[in-house]
Amino acid sequence: MQLSEAWLREWVDPPIDTQTLTDQLSMAGLEVDAVAPVAPDFSGVFIGQVLSIDPHPNAAKLRLCQVETGTGEPLQIICGAANVAAQQRVPVAVIGARLPGDFKIKKAKLRGVESHGMICSAAELGLAEASEGILVLPEDAPLGHDFRTWMQLDDHSIDLDLTPDRGDCLSLAGVAREVGVLNRLPLSGPNFHPIAPESEERWPLSVTATAACPQYLCRLVRDLDPNARTPMWMQERLRRCGLRAISPVVDVTNYVLLELGQPLHAFDAERLQGPIQVRFAHEGEPLTLLNEEQIKLHPDALVIADDSGAIALAGIMGGASTAVTEHTRHILFESAFFAPLAIAGRARRYGLHTDASHRFERGVDPELQARAIERATALLLAITGGTPGPLVTARAEAEQPQRPPILLRLERIPRLLGITLEAAEVEDILTRLGLTLTNTDDGWRVQVPGHRFDLRREADLIAELGRIYGYDRIPPSRAQSSTHMSVPREADFDLDQARAQLIARGYFEAITYSFISPSLHALIEPEAQALALSNPISTELSSMRSSLWPGLLQTAQQNLARQQTRVRLFETGLRFRIQPGGELEQEPMLAALAIGDLFPEQWGHSAQPVDFYHLKSDLEALLTLTGRRQEISLTPATHPALHPGQCARIERAGTELGWIGMLHPSLAKQLDLPAASYLFELRLHQLADGRIPAFSPLSKFPSIRRDLALLVASDTPYAAIEASACAAAGDWLRDLLVFDVYAGENIGSERKSIALGLILQAKSQTLTDQDVEDAVARVLARLEQDLGAKLRS
Structure with missing residues (x-):
């Protein structure tokens, strides 16, 4: 989540500097990943007005501009931008100005004609990566004012790395709410008033997937001015939050998304065919998305459809068939609450990840939809004009998210936090967080607001108390617990x-x-x-x-x-x-x-x-x-x-x-x-079931070795020979050695010769020659019986 500090301070303005603010956010669990200025350092740039334009006498692509900066005589400035025109308000870098990259403006001659400054583009001021021409300012931009001050460019962009459970802070209002709680300040954001409908035209609406979409609102707005452009203040706020301005309709939906955290979508009403339907997709139903990607839908994918089929992947991305263009004059606003489980994982299945899916997967306040669509309508009408219709609402009361109260025990708090909090302080913190408390015999019954999907049990509330009280204020203590040492079995495989x-x-x-x-x-x-x-x-x-x-x-x-x-x-x-x-x-x-x-x-x-x-x-x-x-x-x-x-x-x-x-x-x-x-x-x-090595007493009687050269089939494994010899020799066999293997002439191509050394030793007696001969005979007989082995002559 990226936001502008200046925009945030319009909602809540604690008397602390940027570093303290970001430290405060990080300590409250909203980790600040980066803080960067919204514009590079520059000076000497003022708001000017182009009075007249004449061709350059020695260059076809250059023009001589007379520019008024409110400081005296007009300045003659040579400009090569194709979009420069008379009566424009523009940023002007006067002689002595320093632009990004430590570029200093000096009096210069271009093709023999003097130029006393530069009309700047957004790229030259570090406000864009590339520009096709000069930056044209609104007509009401105050002539002669310092451009940097007027644009409030001494601002910072704050990048928050939020954990998945804090979807309530994926908006400026959510972060401002946290800052207000931490500093005991009220919010002073813009006022939101319902828009009175100027027509009675209602777009027909049908919601069949009520469990996945318990609430859906839409509003038709006709007769937009297709020539209207997004005002610079809105473009600049979007830029500072990491978004690019596209068109008034799209920019308004993005602005409300950043401001309130409610994803919105706008359909081109002239391209809709029949009623809006909120349903699950048919198996293999096709949909072409806004990014021109064509997908085949799964039956568990929630879609927005009309009579022609699916026109949007609900909560993720709109479809190309009803996309708003620069020629759109009539739109249908959409604002909905989609159950998180109905959206979770669906975007990734199609290789997508959007701002809307990111928020719906984590949970959006189910009471925010009407407020967001009213705010978007007001902003759009101020930019493009138009005729708004009434809100059309489909709400399934039985499917609304149920938030049962949570019981919080006062005596439980020190057991989890390690500190004792007074009841008054607990009530103060939870009330500032927007929770509703009812006293009980041992604590409180706490009702959680709709935007806090992460608060589900008593431990969550106690964690909130520690977060707002301040982790740095909790003294360290040594944990004590009984331990049980488990001893692995010695015979187990290590x-x-x-x-x-x-x-x-x-x-x-x-x-x-x-x-x-x-x-x-x-x-x-x-x-x-x-x-x-x-x-x-x-x-x-x-x-x-x-x-x-x-x-x-x-x-x-x-x-x-x-x-x-x-x-x-x-x-x-x-x-x-x-x-x-x-x-x-x-x-x-x-x-x-x-x-x-x-x-x-x-x-x-x-x-x-x-x-x-x-x-x-x-x-x-x-x-x-x-x-x-x-x-x-x-x-x-x-x-x-x-x-x-x-x-x-x-x-x-x-x-x-x-x-x-x-x-x-x-x-x-x-x-x-x-x-x-x-x-x-x-x-x-x-x-795992191993055997522990054990000592075996050494025999005091001598060992005897007998060597055997055996002929066996060439595919006979040594393991079979070893098993038969050991079984026949019994306890007298102390070791069995292979000291030669031969295959070749004189024994045939299907046989091989294996030379074995049998080492025999008894524990209780000296073996006689007869004992040894009997043992060798038993081994030979067993090898012949099992493997067809013969003594090699």
């Missing part, structure tokens, strides 16, 4: 240890958005249903992630684009999946990605690209933290995002813990990533 483990292995932690693009979701998990956002930040962030991989892959893209060829990333966070019953599951996950060489570039190791087994080693280091590493296995499987030949499902007792593998080649190509990109992902809640 995420901090997991992070430290990955960082120690060369990974960097990434934090990415939980929102991803639907196209990326379809590439990685085409079979999972994506949760679409109702109001996404953008179309590229319109779905909730069902995996952490999309964020890591996009981060890898950005790193590779910046010449970081070795990428190691991990992330922890939630994934979001819709279950078959329609419920949303939010599951904590841990994912990692590895691309590039195994080691950073160095002289001690030759370049070696990372592969599946390197990533598997990092995964196993994490799984070791659970204390149940031996219970977890990797089973070959297929995943849409992973290479079918380098993909495994991580399991424990048949339960899926996650996935690991190389990125699918086609997906790597689409994402412009290296083919050798490896990922894994773990479901953290499945790892």
Whole structure:
């Protein structure tokens, strides 16, 4: 919200300077984001009148102007502006004047003719970014007066950064009300009088969506002067509040919006077809907006319509078909109260955000509509003339916002604020805020005015007391409360240890958005249903992630684009999946990605690209933290995002813990990533039930090693060999080593040789040769039975 300090002081003028005023507003919760002068510094500019114009003898585009400034003889000034004309009142920079940019006016010769000053444009005075000609002033501008003083340019534009709950301060009147409360001053804004109708013509009106629009007012105004122009004082006030003057009708609606906070709209009455209808849109109903954007409406969109269809998106933006133009002579004013929930989110759905939607979403005073339309009518008639008709009102009493009284207990105030306030002071503050109080046995019953949508419960009222009393006046105190320390189970999976483990292995932690693009979701998990956002930040962030991989892959893209060829990333966070019953599951996950060489570039190791087994080693280091590493296995499987030949499902007792593998080649190509990109992902809640490491007494008896060279099928995983050998050897097996793997000549193309070292040791005896031979025999028999393994001869 941007406003002019001078305009604000017309409503309420506390005896404090600008800095104190802005500090006061910030301390009251209306944070002042910036304070800037409304015009740059300049001096020596006066209001003059062009007496006559003659052509320049040596330049076709220049003219000699005789300008009266009220200080003596007329000045001869050379001007090249096309819009300069005799009898105009204009700003004149005399010799010695200083303009913005430290530009000093001196006597000069242009094409051999002397010029004693400059007729200024708005841009030259810093009042506009660009100008097509000189600034023409009203005919009643006082000749000879200092232009800066007459325009009140020693003013400041105050930019407020309001929180969403303070929609009541999205207007000059709202901010003035706050300043008056803080300084115990009454408001002295302009008087508002109802406009007496000069015709009995009523525009027919029908409201069917009464819950969304409990009150709608309109008024027909005929016979406007199309040649009328917005007065300079109104243009200047709009400029200081960040708006550009367009035309009298539009400027009046914007002016009332800034002044009172009530959005208004004006239709070109000659372009309306039939009665005004306030209803919900039909599915797919078309509408061309004022910005020429064509949209298809959803059935929950509230619209203003006539017999031709929708002509405005209610509370957001008008339609192009009934827009006011420079030729408009008859208008229909609209002033309505739209329920905040009926407008909230609708503008963003169509990629819009307007001043009107910003206010209606936060709540507009439901008693403000008639006052605003009367004010707008009075302003417009003063500028353009015209014949106003009577107000036409549609009001659904049963749908009006209900504001039940709030009970406020005196003893509750010190418990929340930390200070004790006298009853008289409480009543004074709340009364100044416009609240109505009725005494009760332990406090008050408080009725909240219509413009304060944010006051709904007792705590809100107490917060208001603290805000107006002054946060800086509340002494600091130490809060006291009982605490309960929760001790995590030692067997739980420690995420901090997991992070430290990955960082120690060369990974960097990434934090990415939980929102991803639907196209990326379809590439990685085409079979999972994506949760679409109702109001996404953008179309590229319109779905909730069902995996952490999309964020890591996009981060890898950005790193590779910046010449970081070795990428190691991990992330922890939630994934979001819709279950078959329609419920949303939010599951904590841990994912990692590895691309590039195994080691950073160095002289001690030759370049070696990372592969599946390197990533598997990092995964196993994490799984070791659970204390149940031996219970977890990797089973070959297929995943849409992973290479079918380098993909495994991580399991424990048949339960899926996650996935690991190389990125699918086609997906790597689409994402412009290296083919050798490896990922894994773990479901953290499945790892929570860990096992605490425990000491096992060391055996005092010697160990014995037996080596076996086995022939197995080439697709036999080592995990299956390990499981069979451990089950057969029993408690005597202390360790199982793989010290050679061979595939090639003499053993066939469909087999491979694996050399195992079995280390056997008993806790209560020395193993005999027969004991060892029996154990080895059991292992060989089990391997042959389970996997068809044979001793290699």
